[in-house]
Amino acid sequence: MKKDFIKVTEKESNYDELDKMSIHTILKSINKEDQTVPKAVEKSIPQIKNLTEKVSEKLKNGGRLFYIGAGTSGRLGILDASECPPTFGVSKDLVIGIIAGGDKAIRDAVEFAEDSKTQAWEDLSTHQINKEDIVVGIAASGTTPYVIGGLEACKQHDILTGCITCNPNSPLAITADFPIEVKVGPEFVTGSSRMKAGTAQKMVLNMLTTTAMIQLGRVQGNRMVDMQLSNxxxxxxxxxxxxxxxxxxxxxxxxxxxxxxxxxxxxxxxxxxxx
The missing domain is CATH 1.10.8 (Helicase, Ruva Protein; domain 3)
Structure with a gap:
């Protein structure tokens, strides 16, 4: 781990005595913090562009996009992957979300699931992953062993990698070929990266797959002409x-x-x- 690496997302909140605040003050304060997220994402657009170009290229050439993550990050990857088929009419096997702990972890926390450095590669291998594909690791902290181990294994097998994290110079960002670092700063509730960090990750995921699907011709003008007519x-x-x-x-x-x-x-x- 680099000496200059600091978990900014774990730093003390800019607010204190939350338990003494009125509901109105809490809501106003959370909203004030949330308003900083789009600006942080904007600063990362050059990195987002680099990864999106690679994702688009891989998908155009018959490859697949995999997300790997744990906890909130893993759930966000699964959410984004699950929305691609109904929105753009693509196969459910084109964008695949994998979470540490398996499907049970989508709803319930699975203890210590994120601590294995080998499990992500085992999970990816069940999909016969190969070098035509691309894997994006999602971890607000940038230190999740499950995600880092997964990307390290991918690199050993010549599989292109990217990541989305909210701490600069993290081990995850150093591991990924195409890192995205969205620096959102400390959370309103200290360390609760389901908040600003989660919002930032969702915004980046929206940008990544929407742009890739447009590049694949899945949008005409501004219309989702391939969407599933499911209701x-x-x-x-x-x-x-x-x-x-x-x-x-x-x-x-x-x-x-x-x-x-x-x-x-x-x-x-x-x-x-x-x-």
Whole structure:
């Protein structure tokens, strides 16, 4: 561990006597801290760009994106991965989230799961991971053994790596080929990195996969034309997208959507008819 490495996320909160604050003061104070997160993310855009380019390249060439993390970080990776198929119509095997402790850890803390330096590679190996893929480790602290060990093993197998952390110069950032360091500072509740650090990680994940999916052609204009039509709200959204893109009536849009089962296909069919 580098001598100049300091866990900024673990430093004493800028606030004290939280238990004596009014509800209004607590909420205002949390909100004040949260407002610093987008600025911290903005400063990391050059790093985010570097990793996003590599993710996009790997996905375009048939590879997959894996997230590995523990606790809040692991859950955020799983959340982002699980939202890609319904939003962009991609396979559930394109973006995969893995959490220390397995599926049980999504809801319940699994004691000491994050302390193994070998388990992440074992978890990744069940997916027949290879050098066509890319692995992003997520850890606010930048010191989680599960995540660091996973990236170290990936590098030994010539698998490209990235990371998202909130402490500069961390062991995780040093290990990753393409690190992202979002320096959010101390948390409102000392050490509770589910707060600002978690918000920062979610913002970066949104940027990473949304940009990659746009690069893959999964968005037309500004529309999610490949989204899964899994409920009435989304069907209605799909109909509206078709109307906006082709200027047909809602009835005609609905008929085409029912026929083609896809917003993209319905738009293309209508446009072909008009031409």
């Amino acid at each position: 009435k709200k989304l069907v209605e959204r799909g109909i509206n997208m078709i109307c906006q893109a082709t200027f047909v009536s809602k009835n005609e849009a609905q008929e085409n959507l029912e026929k083609h089962k896809s917003v993209r296909a319905a738009i293309k069919a209508i446009q072909n008819e008009k031409n």
